[in-house]
Amino acid sequence: MAAPDRQSQRIGNPVHRPVLLREVMREMELSSGLTVLDGTVGAAGHSQKIWQKIRPDGTLIGLDRDPMMLAYASTKLRSDAADAQRIILEHASYADAASVLESHQIDQVDRVLLDLGLSSDQLASDDRGFSFQATGDLDLRFDPSRGHPAWKMLQNWSETELCEIFEEYGEERYSRRIAAGIEQHRQENSKPLRSAKELTEIVLRSVPSSARQDAKKHPATRVYQALRIAVNQELDHLRQALDETLPRIVRPGGRALIITFHSLEDRMVKAAFRGASWQTTQTGPSKALKPISASPDEVRLNPRARTARLRVAIRA
Numbered sequence: 001m002a003a004p005d006r007q008s009q010r011i012g013n014p015v016h017r018p019v020l021l022r023e024v025m026r027e028m029e030l031s032s033g034l035t036v037l038d039g040t041v042g043a044a045g046h047s048q049k050i051w052q053k054i055r056p057d058g059t060l061i062g063l064d065r066d067p068m069m070l071a072y073a074s075t076k077l078r079s080d081a082a083d084a085q086r087i088i089l090e091h092a093s094y095a096d097a098a099s100v101l102e103s104h105q106i107d108q109v110d111r112v113l114l115d116l117g118l119s120s121d122q123l124a125s126d127d128r129g130f131s132f133q134a135t136g137d138l139d140l141r142f143d144p145s146r147g148h149p150a151w152k153m154l155q156n157w158s159e160t161e162l163c164e165i166f167e168e169y170g171e172e173r174y175s176r177r178i179a180a181g182i183e184q185h186r187q188e189n190s191k192p193l194r195s196a197k198e199l200t201e202i203v204l205r206s207v208p209s210s211a212r213q214d215a216k217k218h219p220a221t222r223v224y225q226a227l228r229i230a231v232n233q234e235l236d237h238l239r240q241a242l243d244e245t246l247p248r249i250v251r252p253g254g255r256a257l258i259i260t261f262h263s264l265e266d267r268m269v270k271a272a273f274r275g276a277s278w279q280t281t282q283t284g285p286s287k288a289l290k291p292i293s294a295s296p297d298e299v300r301l302n303p304r305a306r307t308a309r310l311r312v313a314i315r316a
């Protein structure tokens with residue numbers, strides 16, 4: 001198994017619970033010998049189950065932009081050394097899956113899974129800044145070896161740019177006030193706004209008290225989502241995957257499954273699956289048009305599943 005497991009020595013057990021696991025397994029229609037790409041392998045919650053269905057002759061390719069998550073995946077999937085050569089783990093974006101497959105002499109795959117967004121293990125790492133209360137640097141990069149951390153970008157973006165980012169990627173109602181709050185902090189402080197906790201405090205000071213009392217969603221949720229999307233250029237990766245990568249790598253009759261967590265991504269997936277490259281699944285109602293959501297039982301056990309939407313399409 002090609003696995004960057006430098007960090008596996010210092011990680012504990014993953015805390016992430018895979019969402020819509022039963023539904024993903026049902027819609028994948030797996031059998032032994034298939035080749036499956038998990039483009040967002042994370043802590044391998046889905047991949048471990050997928051591997052059990054396609055082993056011993058199948059091939060599993062797991063990609064992640066975050067080396068820490070690959071270390072989790074490696075630890076979890078490495079349990080059976082006899083099978084391990086047929087599990088490939090690579091540090092790459094799913095948008096670049098075609099070149100990863102090519103480097104392993106794999107032309108096309110039977111199934112692709114993308115489970116977008118953030119893992120609970122990333123959220124739990126205090127030094128990554130993904131959580132509202134993190135005291136470490138506000139980094140927010142999936143891949144800490146590339147690009148710039150969010151706290152640096154917060155120094156560079158103008159108030160207008162910040163407002164646009166919060167509006168466009170967070171659909172945040174109070175973008176203008178929050179951008180103004182950050183600008184005021186920059187004017188009044190010589191030190192940069194560096195921790196997640198500080199940003200959360202600014203958001204809480206900037207929004208009206210009615211928004212602070214919404215028990216369902218923390219008032220900073222949309223700001224964090226927007227910054228994370230901007231810092232990681234998440235929609236560019238998804239656009240490239242939908243327009244080029246997936247139509248190229250999924251064999252005719254193969255399936256693509258995508259789980260999204262907010263409407264911006266879900267709208268993109270829905271539009272792409274309506275295109276000429278894809279058919280809807282043959283059984284049941286049109287899955288590309290009607291997404292699959294988590295059951296009330298799953299949401300009770302895992303509140304993160306509340307906003308998850310799974311769409312499935314068959315390569316034409």
Ligand SMILES: C[S@@+](CC[C@H](N)C(=O)[O-])C[C@H]1O[C@@H](n2cnc3c(N)ncnc32)[C@H](O)[C@@H]1O
Pocket residue numbers: 016017018019039040041042043044045046047063064065066069092093094095115116117118119142237
């Ligand atoms: C929701 S988690 C996946 C969880 C996984 N399905 C499981 O059950 O353990 C999403 C993962 O996708 C990764 N990720 C985000 N954007 C990516 C991209 N463009 N390419 C590859 N991985 C990406 C994140 O680092 C994170 O580990």
